[in-house]
Amino acid sequence: MTFLKNEKKIILSLVDAPKSYVDGEIAEKISVFFKRKVLIDFISIPLEKFLNPIRDQYNSTEILKYFIFNHPIENEDKNCLIVRKDLFIPILTFVFGEAHLNGNYCIVSTHRLCERFYKRVPDTKIFRKRLLKEIVHELGHTFGLTHCINDLCVMHNSFTIEDTDRKKEYFCEECFSELDDLL
Amino acid sequence: MDKKNASILIVDDEIIVRESMKNWLEEEGYLVFVAENGDEALSVLGKKEFDLVFLDIKMPGIDGIEVLKKIKSIYPFIDVVMMTAYASIGSAVEAMKIGAYDYLTKPFDPEYLSMLVKKIISHRSLEKENVKLKERLESALKQVHIVGESDGIKKVLKAVEDVAPTDVSVLITGESGTGKEMVARAIHYSSLRRFEPLVVVSCGSLPEGLIESELFGYERGAFTGALYKKKGKFEAANGGTLFLDEIGELTPKMQVDLLRVLQEKEICRIGSNKTMKVDFRVISATNRDLKKMVEEKTFREDLFYRLNVYNIHIPPLRERKEDIPLLVEHFIKQLKRRMGKEIEGITPQALKKLMKYPWPGNVRELENAVERAFVVAHGKLITTEDFSFLGDRNPELEIPSGISLSELEKIHIEKVLEECDYNISQAAKILDIDRTTLYNKMKKYDISKK
Ligand SMILES: [Zn+2]
Numbered sequence: 001m002t003f004l005k006n007e008k009k010i011i012l013s014l015v016d017a018p019k020s021y022v023d024g025e026i027a028e029k030i031s032v033f034f035k036r037k038v039l040i041d042f043i044s045i046p047l048e049k050f051l052n053p054i055r056d057q058y059n060s061t062e063i064l065k066y067f068i069f070n071h072p073i074e075n076e077d078k079n080c081l082i083v084r085k086d087l088f089i090p091i092l093t094f095v096f097g098e099a100h101l102n103g104n105y106c107i108v109s110t111h112r113l114c115e116r117f118y119k120r121v122p123d124t125k126i127f128r129k130r131l132l133k134e135i136v137h138e139l140g141h142t143f144g145l146t147h148c149i150n151d152l153c154v155m156h157n158s159f160t161i162e163d164t165d166r167k168k169e170y171f172c173e174e175c176f177s178e179l180d181d182l183l
Numbered sequence: 184m185d186k187k188n189a190s191i192l193i194v195d196d197e198i199i200v201r202e203s204m205k206n207w208l209e210e211e212g213y214l215v216f217v218a219e220n221g222d223e224a225l226s227v228l229g230k231k232e233f234d235l236v237f238l239d240i241k242m243p244g245i246d247g248i249e250v251l252k253k254i255k256s257i258y259p260f261i262d263v264v265m266m267t268a269y270a271s272i273g274s275a276v277e278a279m280k281i282g283a284y285d286y287l288t289k290p291f292d293p294e295y296l297s298m299l300v301k302k303i304i305s306h307r308s309l310e311k312e313n314v315k316l317k318e319r320l321e322s323a324l325k326q327v328h329i330v331g332e333s334d335g336i337k338k339v340l341k342a343v344e345d346v347a348p349t350d351v352s353v354l355i356t357g358e359s360g361t362g363k364e365m366v367a368r369a370i371h372y373s374s375l376r377r378f379e380p381l382v383v384v385s386c387g388s389l390p391e392g393l394i395e396s397e398l399f400g401y402e403r404g405a406f407t408g409a410l411y412k413k414k415g416k417f418e419a420a421n422g423g424t425l426f427l428d429e430i431g432e433l434t435p436k437m438q439v440d441l442l443r444v445l446q447e448k449e450i451c452r453i454g455s456n457k458t459m460k461v462d463f464r465v466i467s468a469t470n471r472d473l474k475k476m477v478e479e480k481t482f483r484e485d486l487f488y489r490l491n492v493y494n495i496h497i498p499p500l501r502e503r504k505e506d507i508p509l510l511v512e513h514f515i516k517q518l519k520r521r522m523g524k525e526i527e528g529i530t531p532q533a534l535k536k537l538m539k540y541p542w543p544g545n546v547r548e549l550e551n552a553v554e555r556a557f558v559v560a561h562g563k564l565i566t567t568e569d570f571s572f573l574g575d576r577n578p579e580l581e582i583p584s585g586i587s588l589s590e591l592e593k594i595h596i597e598k599v600l601e602e603c604d605y606n607i608s609q610a611a612k613i614l615d616i617d618r619t620t621l622y623n624k625m626k627k628y629d630i631s632k633k
């Protein structure tokens with residue numbers, strides 16, 4: 001595929017999560033959307049350090065900081081951390097993920113993507129679909145895209161899992177052409 | 184004002200709060216600046232114009248209340264939202280008296296924060312909005328696949344344009360697959376309510392027992408299984424647009440309930456006795472004949488008139504076949520970038536086939552068909568073969584009764600010639616006759632290329 005000439009990569013870094021979360025279709029689609037090679041990596045981060053016992057949640061801003069300090073990335077690769085813990089940023093009750101706008105780092109939590117969290121029967125297909133959308137969304141931020149008002153666009157902000165389920169895994173016309181200019 | 188031009192200042196002494204909130208609001212698309220104390224805030228405010236300030240109440244040095252007083256006296260038009268820990272609600276109330284727009288208790292609910300900022304920013308910019316409405320409408324329409332140049336679709340576009348900036352109720356009618364929800368979206372996204380939510384309710388898919396709790400929401404413990412309180416769709420649509428799809432499927436009881444909500448603009452969660460005001464625009468859609476349902480008394484007349492202040496009818500695809508080429512081109516363009524497959528377009532023969540097909544499932548069926556063909560296509564162009572799954576149901580093959588054998592022969596020859604774009608050799612091959620015979624028959628029946 002000609003578009004994969006880009007030297008820069010996208011690295012999906014799994015923290016205590018199996019490869020099956022992202023290999024196959026998810027990695028392929030991400031590669032097509034962002035026209036970059038996708039690598040899957042396993043990393044270890046002492047997540048307990050970032051647990052807020054009162055909230056029983058993990059501070060995503062601090063996790064990203066720790067990660068950046070310990071894993072400096074070469075030649076502008078984009079790195080997406082995938083963790084299974086529930087994340088928060090100090091000012092908000094929870095987040096599905098966090099990204100550095102126009103940066104190289106983002107993080108996605110699978111905690112609220114699993115049907116089990118909503119007391120329903122786990123479903124791998126639904127889970128992977130949601131995970132794909134959240135990864136594409138956060139990576140979209142690292143390429144400079146901001147939230148889109150079109151609730152079918154992957155860059156629409158999700159506040160609930162219904163928001164995530166409603167939106168598609170790809171970009172709307174406007175976000176797409178913006179991304180195209182940014183790639 | 185464009186969202187991207189709205190600027191926000193965050194004033195908080197804790198770096199982690201400033202950082203994470205800045206990052207989050209930047210993801211929302213705003214320009215964000217930070218200051219770590221009151222003095223710094225006032226100096227930043229002197230250098231740049233701001234629309235909104237988030238101000239922490241408890242800060243070392245001058246505290247938030249003092250900063251608020253100063254801001255309000257020097258820049259009375261800037262909206263200020265106070266941030267507080269749970270313990271300082273008292274001072275938050277004081278802040279509201281001084282002129283703060285709202286106060287937030289840490290940690291905030293992300294949805295509330297997002298809505299609040301949108302509300303403030305969009306209200307600040309109402310006048311400038313109208314000018315850009317038309318521009319936005321065009322992009323909204325393209326995004327939702329409302330594409331075409333037929334008179335039928337032009338009428339729909341004109342109607343959307345006329346009705347979007349108003350607040351009237353719209354009833355969208357049309358066969359299934361014509362894109363009723365897409366038209367509703369286009370109206371919402373080009374209306375002044377577009378920064379507020381668009382809430383979609385599919386009346387046909389809600390089970391009888393669930394519809395009430397879905398629409399009205401409930402309090403914790405309202406019934407067995409209500410472990411948490413839940414916002415209903417009416418409440419969720421507050422400020423924005425409520426889209427009621429398949430409105431013809433609404434039960435008689437829900438028709439009464441809906442009518443009451445629309446008249447009184449008030450709702451009450453199940454298990455609560457507190458009413459709350461709601462304000463939303465209603466767009467509804469149906470593929471049924473509501474007027475007939477009114478006559479048959481299966482749909483309430485008063486509700487019908489309340490929903491049908493403005494009617495937009497979307498014609499079926501078979502009545503606007505001239506739009507098929509544009510639609511196909513639009514779908515291929517989208518699929519190309521979604522799937523990263525190098526397909527340039529469609530062969531004239533394949534397009535002809537699509538033009539002839541009756542499309543009982545309308546634009547949605549066309550979209551699915553193009554996607555299916557796109558996936559299996561091998562060359563640079565999608566061919567007739569890639570659409571072979573459509574082949575079996577060509578109703579034009581049906582033979583009209585009371586027709587002579589020679590008339591039938593004429594029709595058949597014309598049809599085959601047209602399919603081959605009047606390539607005589609090819610047509611002769613299909614008809615299994617030689618070219619001279621075909622020429623003679625064309626002469627006999629007076630058939631020539633149209
Ligand atoms: Zn986001």
Ligand SMILES: [Zn+2]
Binds near residue numbers: 153155156172175176
């Ligand atoms: Zn978008």
